[in-house]
Amino acid sequence: MAGHDNDLAAITAVAGRLARAERLLVITGAGMSADSGLPTYRGVGGLYNDGGTDDGIPIEMALSGGMYAQRPALTWKYISQIEQACRGARPNAGHQVLARLEKGGRQVTIVTQNVDGFHGQAGSGDVIEMHGNLHQLRCPACNHREQVPDFADLAIPPVCPACDGMLRPRVVLFDEMLPDIAVARYEQALAQGPDMVMSIGTTAVFPYIAEPIRQAVREGIPTVDINPVASPLSRAVDHHLAMPAAAALTAIELALATSGLGETAT
Known part of the structure; x- marks a missing residue:
């Protein structure tokens, strides 16, 4: 396992795996919006x-x-x-990178715990807001x-x-259930079988967040955790980028563009 991968080689490795991914599942938490000043x-x-x-x-x-x-x-x-x-506050560079990845031809499903609506504002089309929208x-x-x-x-x-x-x-307030529609969409996304799973800005303390990532690890599906602070999840995934979300995603996008890996999954 990669541990604390935050160097150019790790970013290039993540970009290489992303270039081959057709169905990307991205799970985001509060750290995704931290660069927006929230x-x-x-x-x-x-x-x-x-x-x-x-x-x-x-x-x-x-x-x-x-x-x-x-x-x-x-x-x-x-x-x-x-x-x-x-x-x-507005969507930051990280939100915009994820939106561009989708426009580049991949199926990018974003499952977010955030209620700020930034993923949709940035242009991502397949967003599951597990905790709703403020x-x-x-x-x-x-x-x-x-x-x-x-x-x-x-x-x-x-x-x-x-x-x-x-x-x-x-x-979703504390002690309330997750919305049925969001849960059903999440289950459908998992059933479709992502070929890469990325966790961004979350410690994944909820089982519904952590288990799909651990399942992907067990099945050999590439996994990435982007979070400045290491968590138990960070030690389980293939690559842990100990960086803020916007900086990491911007670096990955640059690696895609400059290494000949391209913008679309082929």
């Missing part, structure tokens, strides 16, 4: 490093389905804080739906214009 809940620049909130409860409790059912205005308060901290709102009472660029003009909590109910963002 803060995490915790860690360097985290919004809730001490685990608490202004209301004296853990952020995971404030952003839980149970709390939303009991005190939706409180949950909306912290959803709004997170959106405001991310407002104005900018898509829905009224549980009448099923009214709308897309908003940000929450700047929203009352918090927002009122449904169709029935005066309360809108909620299409996101």
Whole structure:
């Protein structure tokens, strides 16, 4: 196994495998959007490093389905804080590289844990948003739906214009189940049999994220982990690029272009 591969040889090796891949499965987490300036809940620049909130409860409790059912205005308060901290951010170079890989002729399926919608904004067409999208709102009472660029003009909590109910963002809160449609699409992508699996910016703590990668390792399918911080997953894959997502993907794309490997899978 590669361990901490972040040199030119490793990048070239990854580019070589990518050049031969026709069906690429990409799994992305918070590190994918870090280069866009998005803060995490915790860690360097985290919004809730001490685990608490202004209301004296853990952020995971404030952003839980149970709390939303009991005190939706409180949950909306912290959803709004997170959106405001991310407002104005845009897809970064890494998102754009993935979109160009798809346009180059590969089947690129992106499974993301992020709710920022950046993959779609960058131009990727086959995106499975496992945890939803912060900018898509829905009224549980009448099923009214709308897309908003940000929450700047929203009352918090927002009122449904169709029935005066309360809108909620299409996101999976803590203690809620993953959406059936997203799960079904993910299972379909796995059943199609990717010939390369890439994990970007996630420690893959959830079994539904980690197991497909480990299965690919067992089956000899090329696997890559892009993450500045090593995780147990990093030690299992063929190549671990200990780099930020945008830098690693930009370097891989450059290696494809300059080594004669080309943009499309042939």
